Amino acid sequence: MKDEILIKVSHLQKAFNGGRNVLSDISIDIRRGEKIVIIGPSGCGKSTFLRCINRLEEPTGGTITFEGVDVTDSNVNMDLQRQKMGMVFQHFNLFPHLTIMQNLTLAPVTLKLKTEEEAKKIGFELLKKVGLEDKMDKYPSTLSGGQKQRIAIVRSLAMNPDVMLFDEPTSALDPEMVGEVLNVMKDLAKQGMTMLVVTHEMGFAREVADRILFIHGGVIEEQGTPDEIFNHPQSERLRQFLKAIL
Amino acid sequence: MIQSFYETMIEGERYVLILQGLGVTILIAVCAIIIGTVLGCILALMKISDSKLLRVIGTLYTTVLRGLPLATQLMIFYFIVFAPLHLPKLLVAILAYGLNSGAYCTEIFRAGIQGVDRGQTEAGRSLGLSKKQTLFKIILPQAAKAVLPTYTSEFIVLIKETSVASFIAVMDMTKAGDMIRNSTYNAWIPLLTCAVIYLILTLGLTKVFGGFEKRMAKSER
Numbered sequence: 152m153k154d155e156i157l158i159k160v161s162h163l164q165k166a167f168n169g170g171r172n173v174l175s176d177i178s179i180d181i182r183r184g185e186k187i188v189i190i191g192p193s194g195c196g197k198s199t200f201l202r203c204i205n206r207l208e209e210p211t212g213g214t215i216t217f218e219g220v221d222v223t224d225s226n227v228n229m230d231l232q233r234q235k236m237g238m239v240f241q242h243f244n245l246f247p248h249l250t251i252m253q254n255l256t257l258a259p260v261t262l263k264l265k266t267e268e269e270a271k272k273i274g275f276e277l278l279k280k281v282g283l284e285d286k287m288d289k290y291p292s293t294l295s296g297g298q299k300q301r302i303a304i305v306r307s308l309a310m311n312p313d314v315m316l317f318d319e320p321t322s323a324l325d326p327e328m329v330g331e332v333l334n335v336m337k338d339l340a341k342q343g344m345t346m347l348v349v350t351h352e353m354g355f356a357r358e359v360a361d362r363i364l365f366i367h368g369g370v371i372e373e374q375g376t377p378d379e380i381f382n383h384p385q386s387e388r389l390r391q392f393l394k395a396i397l
Numbered sequence: 398m399i400q401s402f403y404e405t406m407i408e409g410e411r412y413v414l415i416l417q418g419l420g421v422t423i424l425i426a427v428c429a430i431i432i433g434t435v436l437g438c439i440l441a442l443m444k445i446s447d448s449k450l451l452r453v454i455g456t457l458y459t460t461v462l463r464g465l466p467l468a469t470q471l472m473i474f475y476f477i478v479f480a481p482l483h484l485p486k487l488l489v490a491i492l493a494y495g496l497n498s499g500a501y502c503t504e505i506f507r508a509g510i511q512g513v514d515r516g517q518t519e520a521g522r523s524l525g526l527s528k529k530q531t532l533f534k535i536i537l538p539q540a541a542k543a544v545l546p547t548y549t550s551e552f553i554v555l556i557k558e559t560s561v562a563s564f565i566a567v568m569d570m571t572k573a574g575d576m577i578r579n580s581t582y583n584a585w586i587p588l589l590t591c592a593v594i595y596l597i598l599t600l601g602l603t604k605v606f607g608g609f610e611k612r613m614a615k616s617e618r
Binding site for chain 2: 205232234235237242244245246248261306307
């Protein structure tokens with residue numbers, strides 16, 4: 152199944168309020184199990200691209216097919232599709248009024264996918280994997296940024312998604328906490344999860360990515376393996392970008 | 398001082414008037430806050446809904462009812478809106494205060510809901526929760542906590558505003574105090590008695606709701 156296409160993006164377009172095109176024309180096929188890292192200067196549209204995939208942003212043109220379903224079709228039940236797409240945000244967005252365990256079980260239980268007990272059991276196993284099982288009855292406000300983000304990842308995993316979208320997951324963290332979050336993501340990658348990661352962590356990109364997309368000016372300016380992108384950049388813009396950040 | 402308190406308030410059992418007035422004041426305030434809260438919930442949801450019609454209705458309601466002085470509204474309700482129904486004055490007062498409070502509650506609740514970080518909605522939706530599930534499981538619990546202080550002050554304002562109910566000849570506590578002043582020619586004792594009771598009511602309420610707030614804050618630690 153390695154070559155099965157999980158997400159197919161064709162000519163994706165996004166313009167805000169009829170103004171400037173943030174994404175002008177993006178097409179890409181993402182295979183099951185693939186790890187894709189998306190890089191590019193700020194404001195290039197890389198987060199918008201990610202958020203279009205689960206339609207937190209409404210695309211203004213083109214199509215996105217996820218597991219054979221056209222998710223840009225307005226008749227599609229997007230809630231159902233989103234259950235299979237996990238998303239991790241820059242600012243964690245844990246639910247502050249719920250305990251860690253309740254954060255994990257809210258969606259599976261509310262959506263009647265699992266009973267409370269099943270969801271708790273799965274939640275506990277997941278927490279153990281990230282070493283935070285002792286925090287299950289605590290509230291998010293008592294955790295460090297790194298811990299919050301690990302919980303946020305686990306909260307998405309509790310839905311057993313087919314793809315995980317990461318929107319700058321380490322950008323809001325203190326430097327000493329970046330590592331613990333990246334390690335969880337690396338483990339996830341090893342387990343074969345399909346991942347799309349918007350990040351500035353070039354070390355992570357080099358190590359984990361099957362493919363790196365360099366987005367600039369609303370299009371995929373260049374794509375390739377980490378070796379191709381970092382060691383043999385073709386376009387002038389990518390060279391400039393790499394020079395600026397490395 | 399005690400002598401004159403006795404002469405004005407106890408003699409002729411005039412304190413009974415104050416107690417009756419107090420009963421009316423509390424009855425109006427409590428019923429009105431209940432009506433206002435229910436109405437506020439409904440209208441706040443209308444104001445944040447996707448339907449333009451519902452939003453316009455909500456906005457129209459809050460604009461008109463918050464834009465007019467309460468005494469004016471009270472008289473309009475009594476002499477015009479509810480006049481054909483021949484309702485008891487007290488009931489009209491309760492309805493008028495409730496409808497008015499509904500407008501303020503709407504704005505309090507709307508601000509509370511919209512004050513919850515957008516990321517919370519996005520997190521809920523990204524997990525596959527519907528708009529409604531996200532609203533009820535994630536947004537409203539957080540909004541409830543955030544609005545508690547303003548909601549308390551709305552209740553307190555309401556208690557104090559019952560004092561204009563006399564515009565439609567409802568005898569609330571202020572009116573009772575005023576009647577005693579009229580019949581005894583002593584302004585100090587009855588009006589200060591009213592003042593003290595109002596203070597006890599409002600301070601007590603502040604304390605009670607403050608306790609709620611503390612308990613809710615504790616749940617996050």
